[in-house]
Amino acid sequence: MxxxxxxxxxxxxxxxxxxxxxxxxxxxxxxxEEPLELRVWDGEKSIPLAVTMRTPGHDLDLVRGWLHAEGLLDGDPVSLGQDPDTPNVVTLHAPNPQRLLASARVGVTTSACGVCGSGSVERLAVRVCPxxxxxxxxxxxxxxxxxxxxxxxxxxxxxxxxxxxxxxxxxxxxxxxxxxxxxxxxxxxxxxxxxxxxxxxxxxxxxxxxxxxxxxxxxxxxxxxxxxxxxxxxxxxxxxxxxxxxxxxxxxxxxxxxxxxxxxxxxxxxxxxxxxxxxxxxxxxx
The missing domain is CATH 3.40.140.10 (Cytidine Deaminase, domain 2)
Known part of the structure; x- marks a missing residue:
């Protein structure tokens, strides 16, 4: 139930x-609780920028707020995308992705996790003794x-x-x-x-x-x-x-x-x- x-x-x-x-x-x-990964599209591929743990919902608002708090928007027009098939990944498109990547204070609030809950646990299990x-x-x-x-x-x-x-x-x-x-x-x-x-x-x-x-x-x-x-x-x-x-x-x-x-x-x-x-x-x- x-x-x-x-x-x-x-x-x-x-x-x-x-x-x-x-x-x-x-x-x-x-x-x-699931991880959310933010990636930046550099014109050819998406590059991981940050991972945070969050409760799903309003993910794009969460990312916009994080970008603003980190001072990464800087007036540049950006767009955010989230594929329904990979809901724990948000991709950022910006006119100057290299500047954004260079200035970002990359924050990963969990160690080497994947982009889904089960993936995170499986990766962690490799490092843990019973x-x-x-x-x-x-x-x-x-x-x-x-x-x-x-x-x-x-x-x-x-x-x-x-x-x-x-x-x-x-x-x-x-x-x-x-x-x-x-x-x-x-x-x-x-x-x-x-x-x-x-x-x-x-x-x-x-x-x-x-x-x-x-x-x-x-x-x-x-x-x-x-x-x-x-x-x-x-x-x-x-x-x-x-x-x-x-x-x-x-x-x-x-x-x-x-x-x-x-x-x-x-x-x-x-x-x-x-x-x-x-x-x-x-x-x-x-």
Missing amino acids: TPRPSSPAVTGARVLAYAGGQITERDDAVAV PVWTAGLLSPALLAGLPGRLRTAQPAYDATGGLHAAGLLTPAGELLAAFEDVGRHNAVDKLVGWALGRGLLPLGDHLLVTSSRAGFEVVQKAALAGVPVVVTVGAPSSLAVETAAALGLTLVGFAREGRFNVYAGAERLAWEDTAGGGPGLSSTGS
């Missing part, structure tokens, strides 16, 4: 929802409390209310390190860099907890660092769910106030700890 009306911005997911010490299986809605989890089953009650433990290590957020955080924890819930940044991806990068500098990678038998939503990049960075379990306070995107499932990660979203949803990797959780018994015993619609 699709939990929401059909939309290019929304898709459905089946989740295990933990709340009040019980687990239920139900439908959920997740925001669609996640290692030997620490036994995780208590749902422990998972539900992890964002609170991360919250104790956010002094800059206390002062400003404007920063994200990423924390690395043991299976017992011990917070090993936490970093804050205005960018959720930056916070994760800081954490992975900290672990790399101490020779801790790959991070098998560790948990990554973030104060943000779970986009593709957060799951990607966790997978490349060998983290098997990702817990986020906010919602996951469709591509994050797809990536976690494909790479064998456990992905937990909406972890707050003693509850959470499991979008992938539920086999790492000790469901017998819940009053409702094993997963799937209780089911409800969205």
